[in-house]
Amino acid sequence: MFFTKNRRNLGSRMTMFALLAVTVFCCAANTITTNAQVIRKNVPYDFTGDGRTDWVTLASAVGVNIPIRWKILGNPALAAPNTAFRRDFDYGFSSDVVVPRDYTGDRKTEVAVWRPGTQGIYYVSQFPTGTGGITLERAVPWGQTLDRPQAEGDYDGDGKVDYTVVRRDATTGNLTWFILSSSTGTQRAFQFGSVPAGTSFFPTEGADFTGDGRDELVLFTFNSSTRAGLTFYIGDANTGAGVLTVPYGNFGTDYVITPADYTGDNIADIVVARFNVNPMTWYIRNTSTGATTAFSFGIGDPTFANNDRPVRGDYDGDGRHDIAVYRASNQTFYYLRSSSNNTVVDGQRHGDPGDFPLGRFGVF
Numbered sequence: 001m002f003f004t005k006n007r008r009n010l011g012s013r014m015t016m017f018a019l020l021a022v023t024v025f026c027c028a029a030n031t032i033t034t035n036a037q038v039i040r041k042n043v044p045y046d047f048t049g050d051g052r053t054d055w056v057t058l059a060s061a062v063g064v065n066i067p068i069r070w071k072i073l074g075n076p077a078l079a080a081p082n083t084a085f086r087r088d089f090d091y092g093f094s095s096d097v098v099v100p101r102d103y104t105g106d107r108k109t110e111v112a113v114w115r116p117g118t119q120g121i122y123y124v125s126q127f128p129t130g131t132g133g134i135t136l137e138r139a140v141p142w143g144q145t146l147d148r149p150q151a152e153g154d155y156d157g158d159g160k161v162d163y164t165v166v167r168r169d170a171t172t173g174n175l176t177w178f179i180l181s182s183s184t185g186t187q188r189a190f191q192f193g194s195v196p197a198g199t200s201f202f203p204t205e206g207a208d209f210t211g212d213g214r215d216e217l218v219l220f221t222f223n224s225s226t227r228a229g230l231t232f233y234i235g236d237a238n239t240g241a242g243v244l245t246v247p248y249g250n251f252g253t254d255y256v257i258t259p260a261d262y263t264g265d266n267i268a269d270i271v272v273a274r275f276n277v278n279p280m281t282w283y284i285r286n287t288s289t290g291a292t293t294a295f296s297f298g299i300g301d302p303t304f305a306n307n308d309r310p311v312r313g314d315y316d317g318d319g320r321h322d323i324a325v326y327r328a329s330n331q332t333f334y335y336l337r338s339s340s341n342n343t344v345v346d347g348q349r350h351g352d353p354g355d356f357p358l359g360r361f362g363v364f
């Protein structure tokens, strides 16, 4: 489950699965934002469905049969003592791939992991809003070991995320995308992208680069040894045809953030955060104009010892993703309010030493 910029590990193999009882905790220090609520689809990690990314950290360890503890604090966390909405539970194992998305179209993120195996399986559960335990809702066979999950997206535009894995042919380097449509149950497989030897690649979750409500396929590649040559490939999820190719950033010095709309025009933008400078510099490339805007935010450290971890999400609920980090040293999320033109820093303390912020998934 865990990986770092310099030690990427998208999940090793393991087979056990735990569904343990829910434990309810409360109380958290907090700050609050009170912007008009705008419900948009596909707000990442919005378990409560109010249009804001929730505050979530995970705890686990490397090893066999180590469960993942999810610690989900509702956003906003209320100011009054003992009123914060919080749920803690164990779900999945450290060797699973964490893939919480809105698979059911209710605008709430489901708790989910993908387990590699001869037959890969998505395990999906509704987030437990009550005090009962978390129960498995569906197990969806899809993909196999060595496939890349975390490529899910709403590729048919029905508001439900589609199960998706990407497989590289070792001989040709061609990538095949396997998509299980949420609206029809149709299984599709087609080629998009090709990765020669010596080139590293990651698919990301889909993002809507055309503004039609359907996500596009997103893939980025870079030279495996130099980590230069970072290039984004955007593809049509119906045909596999190329939509956009953008050389941008440098994997050796930049975190790659899963593309999302940071500018507010409902068109996904390309975003990297340069970590070898302090503060970190975020570069946001507005897809509509091709122009880049830079923001200084977060602690950068090329040794990865003390740097902030960029996290994804729309924390103020205005429909735009926010520039955001998690600071492990004080277990605090910080973000720039996009609703305040990125001039106000807001945040929320949450998690325990050693926790892993959920919003870090989808940051490479």
Ligand SMILES: [Ca+2]
Binding pocket: 153, 154, 155, 156, 157, 158, 159, 160, 161, 162, 181, 182, 183
């Ligand atoms: Ca869908």
Ligand SMILES: [Ca+2]
Binding pocket: 207, 208, 209, 210, 211, 212, 213, 214, 215, 216
């Ligand atoms: Ca689209």
Ligand SMILES: [Ca+2]
Binding pocket: 260, 261, 262, 263, 264, 265, 266, 267, 268, 269, 286, 287, 288
């Ligand atoms: Ca945009």
Ligand SMILES: [Ca+2]
Binding pocket: 313, 314, 315, 316, 317, 318, 319, 320, 321, 322, 337, 338, 339
């Ligand atoms: Ca926002």
